[in-house]
Amino acid sequence: MIHSFTALFKRLVSTAYMVKPSHRRGEITPTKEAYKTTLVIAIPAVFEMVSLAIMDMVNMIMVGNIGDHAISAVAITAQPRMIFFSVFFALNVAVTAIIARNKGAGEEEKARSCMRHALMLVVVLSALMTGLAVFFAYPLMRLAGAQYDTIEYAASYFRIANYGLFFNVATNTICAGQRATGNTKITLKITVVARVLQVIFNLFLIEGNFGFPALGVNGAAISLVIAGFVGFTLAVFSLMRKDSFLRLRRTDSWKIEPEMMSTIGRVSAGSLVEQVGLRIGFFLYARVVADLGTLHFAAHSIAMNLMVLSFTFADGIGIATTSLVGQNLGKERPDLSMMYGKLGLRLAFVVAVMLAGVTFFIRYRFPGLFTNDPYVVDIVAGLLIILIFILPLQTTQLVMGASLRGAGDVRYVAMTMFITVGVMRPLGGFLLAFPLGLGVTGAWLAIIIDQGARLIMLFLRFASGKWIRAKL
Secondary structure, three states, X not given: OHHHHHHHHHHHHOHXXXXXXXXXXXXXXXXXXXXXXXXXXXXXXXXXXXXXXXHHHHHHHHHHOOOHHHXXXXXXXXXXXXXXXHHHHHHHHHHHHHHHHHHHHOOHHHHHHHHHHHXXXXXXXXXXXXXXXXXXXXXXXXXXXXXXXXXXXXXXXXXXXXXXXXXXXXXXXHHHHHHXXXXXXXXXXXXXXXXXXXXXHHHHHOOOOOOOOOOOHHHHHHHHHXXXXXXXXXXXXXXXXXXXXXXXXXXXXXXXXXXHHHHHHHHHHHHHHHHHHHHHHHHHHHHHHHOOOHHHHHHHHHHHHHHHHHHHHHHHHHHHHHHHHHHHHHOOOHHHHHHHHHHHHHHHHHHHHHHHHHHHHOOOOHHHHOOOOHHHHHHHHHHHHHHXXXXXXXXHHHHHHHHHHHOOOHHHHHHHHHHHHHHHHHHHHHHHHOOOOOHHHHHHHHHHHHHHHHHHHHHHHHHHOHHHHOOO
């Protein structure tokens, strides 16, 4: 029996079994080396994503000191902000796929050209988005479901935060390019420094410590803008280093190249459909929960903090998978791309099991970080039980989606996300929360339906192997 278990374990973790002999284009990377290569990229990325989520959580805790209405006000701005970010998320998917492919092929100048064109697009698009966000702040918050006791706070926070939109999106684009080359250490430094600074200024500006004015929710928004500017400055410096694969120089041409712009547009277009579906779906879903009332939305937002934190572990692994899939396709080794995709799935599932165990044991302690209201704490504890069942679905489908994006197969991912997040989650959330009377619990059960359907659709594509033949 022990021998059978050892053989099964070896079959599950060994790279020798991850690619069929008929699909091999050469020697398969030894197991130890493959895991080491993945973890060298994944570990800094995981730390970056986790630190980002923790800092956001700390910021929410600091805002929560004002009251539950403040938590709801800041939380309700999240999905409208993400709608404005969706164009840039789509752009960053293209940046990652194109730069990773050129990194593998050794086409340094093409990778740098991609970064320059992406930054030019960011300048134009961020100016447009900032104007729209500032002008339509109040009606957007009303549309998002802000209640009478939160809408003024939410609109003010949304307006101030979006003055720093350019800094945030430009930083994200530069970091997307750096991650595509496997340079996740620099993006970790950028994120940690910026977010720590945000927490420090929150300490100064929210409740008015050390002689600073007490600005409440507005203080949190100002801190976000300051952190965004610092992150942007560090990101630009990372492109000026002599050893950077994406180094920008004064002598570089900033003339628009139609071929590169066309490539970015083509890859971004598929991802934009995904992002629009995601953001509309999340927006409608958040609206469903907001209609349950301020306390239920506060409980939902608290539980979502832990869900986002758990998401970041898989996201870090997904970043490594995206980079390695794209680079190996650039080297014309689709077999190794498939191998790294499967290896990432195994790592993600192990992480999911560990996180599920931790979630079970902290389900009552965690909400106490945000609120002392026993009613809210009980609701959050119940939602975290649902999260335990979400975790394995979430982590595995996320890494499969990362593999497909790394290969440039963004259209299928877009279709999947549009159907599951854009339609199934908000519709299921509404039906379970209201007609069936399950409230916020029903809304969270809809997440299981969404994640399960997404896992099945992405698995069918991943298992088919069609994604490794995607063209940029």
